[in-house]
Amino acid sequence: MEIxxxxxxxxxxxxxxxxxxxxxxxxxxxxxxxxxxxxxxxPEEAFAGFSSDFIIILASIFVLxxxxxxxxxxxxxxxxxxxxxxxxxxxxxxxxxxxxxxxxAFMNNTTVTALFVTPVVGxxxxxxxxxxxxxxxxxxxSILGGTCTLIGTSTNxxxxxxxTKAGFEPFGFFEFTGIGLVIFGxxxxxxxxxxxxxxxxGTSQGLTTKYNIKTYLxxxxxxxxxxxxxxxxxxxxxxxxxxRILNIIRAKDNFLPDYRTRIRAxxxxxxxxxxxDLIRVKETKGIQIMADVIVEDDLVGGDxxxxxxxxxxxxxxxxxSIREIEFLRRFGLVVLAISRQGETIRTKIGDVxxxxxxxxxxxxxxxxxxxxxxxxxxxxxxxxxPILFKERKGLLTLGFFIVSIIVGSTGLLPLSVSFLCAAVxxxxxxxxxxxxxxxxxxxxxLILIGGMTAFGMAMQNTGADKFLAGWIVQLLExxxxxxxxxxxxxxxxxxxxxxxxAAAALVVLPVALQTAAQLDANPRTxxxxxxxxxxxxxVTPFEPSCILVYGPxxxxxxxxxxxxxxxxxxxxxIILFVVPLFWPMDV
Numbered sequence: 001m002e003i004x005x006x007x008x009x010x011x012x013x014x015x016x017x018x019x020x021x022x023x024x025x026x027x028x029x030x031x032x033x034x035x036x037x038x039x040x041x042x043p044e045e046a047f048a049g050f051s052s053d054f055i056i057i058l059a060s061i062f063v064l065x066x067x068x069x070x071x072x073x074x075x076x077x078x079x080x081x082x083x084x085x086x087x088x089x090x091x092x093x094x095x096x097x098x099x100x101x102x103x104x105a106f107m108n109n110t111t112v113t114a115l116f117v118t119p120v121v122g123x124x125x126x127x128x129x130x131x132x133x134x135x136x137x138x139x140x141x142s143i144l145g146g147t148c149t150l151i152g153t154s155t156n157x158x159x160x161x162x163x164t165k166a167g168f169e170p171f172g173f174f175e176f177t178g179i180g181l182v183i184f185g186x187x188x189x190x191x192x193x194x195x196x197x198x199x200x201x202g203t204s205q206g207l208t209t210k211y212n213i214k215t216y217l218x219x220x221x222x223x224x225x226x227x228x229x230x231x232x233x234x235x236x237x238x239x240x241x242x243x244r245i246l247n248i249i250r251a252k253d254n255f256l257p258d259y260r261t262r263i264r265a266x267x268x269x270x271x272x273x274x275x276x277d278l279i280r281v282k283e284t285k286g287i288q289i290m291a292d293v294i295v296e297d298d299l300v301g302g303d304x305x306x307x308x309x310x311x312x313x314x315x316x317x318x319x320x321s322i323r324e325i326e327f328l329r330r331f332g333l334v335v336l337a338i339s340r341q342g343e344t345i346r347t348k349i350g351d352v353x354x355x356x357x358x359x360x361x362x363x364x365x366x367x368x369x370x371x372x373x374x375x376x377x378x379x380x381x382x383x384x385x386p387i388l389f390k391e392r393k394g395l396l397t398l399g400f401f402i403v404s405i406i407v408g409s410t411g412l413l414p415l416s417v418s419f420l421c422a423a424v425x426x427x428x429x430x431x432x433x434x435x436x437x438x439x440x441x442x443x444x445x446l447i448l449i450g451g452m453t454a455f456g457m458a459m460q461n462t463g464a465d466k467f468l469a470g471w472i473v474q475l476l477e478x479x480x481x482x483x484x485x486x487x488x489x490x491x492x493x494x495x496x497x498x499x500x501x502a503a504a505a506l507v508v509l510p511v512a513l514q515t516a517a518q519l520d521a522n523p524r525t526x527x528x529x530x531x532x533x534x535x536x537x538x539v540t541p542f543e544p545s546c547i548l549v550y551g552p553x554x555x556x557x558x559x560x561x562x563x564x565x566x567x568x569x570x571x572x573x574i575i576l577f578v579v580p581l582f583w584p585m586d587v
Contacts, residue, residue: 002040002462009034010455010507018498025444028451035458045461049453050446053416054161058154058449059441060419064401065107066314066440067423067432069115071394077103078115089129093196096120096134097188101145105152105180106405109142113545114312116142118379121552132200135549136563137191140538142545144187144571147535148180149173150415151405155502158449159531162456162509168523173409176528179582183536183571190567198563200555218289222267226286229265233257243271246334246363247304254304256334256364272336306336307369310379310552311358313544314440317378323350331372333364339551341541357547381552393431400425445502452506459510469514481521481585482576488512488526489533489572496537505534525583529575536571538564 009031016027032046049055068074096116104112116138124131146152150160150173160171220238222228228236233245234257247270248257263269311317317325322335338345338352339359345352354360359381362369372380400422408418426432432440459465476484488508495504512526541550541560549555 002038003464003467005038006035006040006458006462006464007468013455014495014498014507017500017503023444024500024503025447025451028448028455032451032454035454040461041454041458045457046454047450048165048457049161049450052161052165052450052453053414054157054164055446055450056416057151057157057419058446060404060416060423061108061151062441063423063432063437064397064404064419064426065111066436067397067426068107068394068401069111069314070436071390071397071431073394073398074111074115076394078119089127089133090192090196092123092127093134093137093192094188097137097141097191100138101141101184101188104142104145105148106401109146109153110313110544110548112142112145113139113548114310114314114379117310117548117552118381121381130201130554132553132555133196135553136199136546136555136559137195139543139545139549140187140191140195140564140567141184143538143543144184144536147183147532148177150175151419152180153501153535154445154449155505155531155534158453158502159505159509159527161449162453162506163524163527165453165457166510166513168527171528173405173415176532176582179528179532179575179578182578183532183574186570186574187536187567190570191563195563195567198559198566200559218271220269220271221288222263222265222269223286223288224265226263226265228263228286231263232259233261233263233269234259236263238269238271244334246270246272246336256304256332259329304363305366305369306361306363308381308552309360309362309372310381310548311354311356311360312379312548313356315354315378317354318356319353321351321353325354331362331364332368333362333372335360335362337361341547341550341557355547356544357550359551393429396429397426397431400431445500448500449502449506452503456506456510465510465514466518468511469518472511472515473518477519481519482580484515484519485526485529485580485585486576488515489529489576492530492533493537493539493568493572496534497540497542501534501537501543505530521585522583525580525585528583529579532575532579533572536568536575538568538571540564 013027013031016022017024032041035041036043036046100112100116117135120134120138121131124134146156150156150171156171156176164170228238231237233239233248236245238245245257248255248261248263249268249270250264250266327333327335335349337360338349338354339361340355341357369380372378404418404422407413408415412418413421423437427434427437456465472484472487476487488511492504492508495507499507508530509527512530513523515521516523516526538546539561541547541555541557541564546560550560
């Protein structure tokens with residue numbers, strides 16, 4: 001009965017994770033409530049994961065990464081490296097993969113990808129090359145670079161923490177660097193050869209063409225007898241008819257209206273609206289519709305510019321609508337359209353909640369766009385503007401980080417203590433504020449990992465892990481250990497599609513360890529193979545790093561499916577045959 005309940009909860013969790021109807025941390029907490037309510041795990045077991053050292057390690061790394069970002073260390077590094085990059089496309093492609101990959105061995109790969117997107121797009125333009133040839137390799141390299149060290153991904157830290165709770169030795173900081181470098185190197189070679197040929201050739205086109213907004217725009221002349229005269233632009237009769245006034249041409253001036261701008265006679269209004277509404281407005285008294293053909297020059301002129309803005313993972317605009325943000329009032333820019341995973345949203349965009357990787361087509365003054373380039377959490381896809389390098393605080397943070405790695409990896413202090421010391425010192429020396437430190441910690445991820453660790457305990461308590469392990473052994477034992485290991489690798493890759501990488505690894509791990517015990521095999525071989533498999537699952541573009549490059553690279557879903565599936569197949573084959581060379585399967 002208890003085994004059935006645990007397995008039912010597992011399937012329900014996978015389905016809920018895939019649906020994205022409920023936040024992953026809420027799903028995890030619901031699981032813990034049910035498991036404790038049915039007395040499958042005790043309250044102590046339910047919350048033991050949240051007090052584990054790996055939670056401290058992850059939280060400390062979030063703080064240190066943000067401190068490095070806020071003090072300008074990372075921007076300084078990116079700027080310095082980009083200045084020394086070569087203008088030759090293939091050499092630049094190698095640079096775009098190797099440098100971010102090595103950096104992501106010690107930092108969150110999403111942060112690394114976000115830092116490099118804007119400069120890569122800018123240099124690609126200067127080389128007159130398509131950014132689509134570089135951005136997907138950038139995302140893949142940053143993901144694969146995380147396989148090289150213990151802190152490279154949250155999955156590595158979570159699996160190591162679970163191994164400790166299960167009575168095994170935790171992973172060493174550089175224990176799997178060898179196999180990680182093999183995986184990373186093969187990934188780079190694949191994207192330089194097979195993957196490069198499969199990458200789409202982006203086309204150079206104007207922003208209005210790219211977002212296909214020309215058919216939604218028209219120009220209206222306000223005649224002397226128009227009832228619009230004297231009305232505030234954003235509260236006018238046109239606004240009530242679902243039109244948005246994007247621009248006003250008055251005499252020789254071309255400007256954006258604000259909340260105080262009143263319409264005058266002879267104004268030329270550039271408006272956006274549905275075609276059906278445009279037909280109705282043609283019958284309105286006191287206005288004249290100009291030619292329906294709008295070119296990009298109608299949206300720019302004088303000091304007015306068009307630009308694309310990328311929503312990054314650290315942006316405070318996430319999960320909020322354009323209307324809720326009051327985008328125009330806050331930034332002085334008009335949002336014309338939103339591009340999300342290759343699809344353009346042009347209508348009712350005021351009510352659209354922004355997501356990671358969204359591209360906003362905005363219109364505004366050059367001064368406003370320059371100001372926006374200094375915003376750390378929004379990337380203007382034009383020219384890379386590094387934030388101010390606070391040299392003293394930046395070098396202090398970098399020093400704390402490096403010393404914590406040395407002290408933790410050599411065993412002078414536990415990793416959790418060494419990283420916590422570095423994070424606390426960064427706060428004490430004002431490299432990052434206390435409030436900011438709490439903001440940058442991904443609490444949802446910590447709850448997910450802590451909760452799924454407790455779920456693994458529930459599988460042990462009920463014998464669900466032994467039940468599944470026995471079934472797997474009975475089914476696959478005649479084919480040998482390699483086939484059984486391959487089965488777990490494939491299962492992990494499959495589960496990373498509806499679940500996060502860390503959650504997938506923590507679901508499969510208890511069963512894999514029990515299977516290894518029943519077969520007298522090396523549990524470490526299975527644990528590391530599962531951990532690495534979760535990190536090399538690149539079949540779909542749902543990894544945050546991939547989502548960040550989806551829009552700027554003008555990719556389609558099938559681009560990721562074709563290229564990522566081949567790379568994933570190559571990498572899991574390497575894991576299957578190379579991991580046992582480092583950690584033999586026989587005990």
